[in-house]
Amino acid sequence: MLEDVVRFTFNVDGDDFSSAGAASVQVKKHLRQMGFSPEIIRRVAIAMYEGEINMVIHADGGVATVEVTDDSIVMILADKGPGIPDVELAMKEGYSTAKDNIRSLGFGAGMGLPNMKKYSDSLKIETEVGKGTTIIMTVNV
Numbered sequence: 001m002l003e004d005v006v007r008f009t010f011n012v013d014g015d016d017f018s019s020a021g022a023a024s025v026q027v028k029k030h031l032r033q034m035g036f037s038p039e040i041i042r043r044v045a046i047a048m049y050e051g052e053i054n055m056v057i058h059a060d061g062g063v064a065t066v067e068v069t070d071d072s073i074v075m076i077l078a079d080k081g082p083g084i085p086d087v088e089l090a091m092k093e094g095y096s097t098a099k100d101n102i103r104s105l106g107f108g109a110g111m112g113l114p115n116m117k118k119y120s121d122s123l124k125i126e127t128e129v130g131k132g133t134t135i136i137m138t139v140n141v
Contacts, residue, residue, distance in 0.1 A: 002069055002070050005067050005069055007066070007067050008031075008065070008066045009065045009066075010022070010065075013056070014017050015060070017056060024049040025045075028041055028043060037094065037109050040141055043119040043139050044066075044075070048064065048137075050111070050113075050119075051112070051137070052118045053088075054113070054116075055079050057102050057112075058080060059133065062080065062132075063077075064136070069141075071141055077133075077135045077137075078133075078134040080132040081132050081133060082119070083130055083133055084133055091114060091139050092110070093110060096108045096110035116135065121140045123137050134138050
């Protein structure tokens with residue numbers, strides 16, 4: 001039993017695809033050490049990874065914070081990127097604004113936000129064009 005919220009914070013480097021996913025790997029390790037089930041860990045890791053990749057592709061990085069309690073794992077991904085002009089469109093599988101050079105690396109298939117929704121129990125997107133985006137995902141334990 002956790003008595004308080006356990007919080008992890010990571011800087012996501014927007015210039016480095018090779019380090020994208022580092023935060024999700026660390027979160028996975030921490031959750032395993034804390035005794036969470038493999039299914040919960042898998043869902044958190046996938047949702048977190050998709051969010052990190054989006055931050056690298058679209059927003060030049062940002063900050064990822066993970067808050068762990070006995071009841072939930074909340075991932076807060078905040079960036080100062082261009083914002084999402086049409087969230088409904090961005091949520092459609094296959095829709096992507098990734099540039100060709102990103103696609104040539106195997107990223108930008110338009111599954112990031114749909115997968116973030118699929119693997120979390122709740123997804124909230126706060127975005128303002130020209131200011132940035134904050135995505136809050138919760139996985140219930």
